[in-house]
Amino acid sequence: MWNMPSVPTLKHGVSPSAWELSPLLAASHAGLPPALVIGAECDAVRDDGEAYAAKLADAGVSATCVRYQGMLHTFYSMRGLVDAAATAQYQVANFLRAAVDNG
Secondary structure: OOOOOOOOOOOOOOOOOOOOOOHHHOOOOOOOOOEEEEEEEEOOOHHHHHHHHHHHHHOOOOEEEEEEEEEEOOHHHOOOOOHHHHHHHHHHHHHHHHHHHOO
């Protein structure tokens, strides 16, 4: 997790350590719906995403975590330029389709 030493409350009044800004910090992850966490290898918040997926799994939540090797944080929006973007978008679409089909 990104450790911000003694950062004051942000201008919008929410502390950087609030779970609302980082669900990883929530007191409990039990009872949440299944999750697909997609991360990029070259991403400053990659470890946070993977830690979140692990916390979900530890709480009994079905969580799939995928790291796209060699990709940057913004790769997902680069469809047409980066093949992995289309792959990740199809992965999300299939995940959502399965969630809807399974109620």
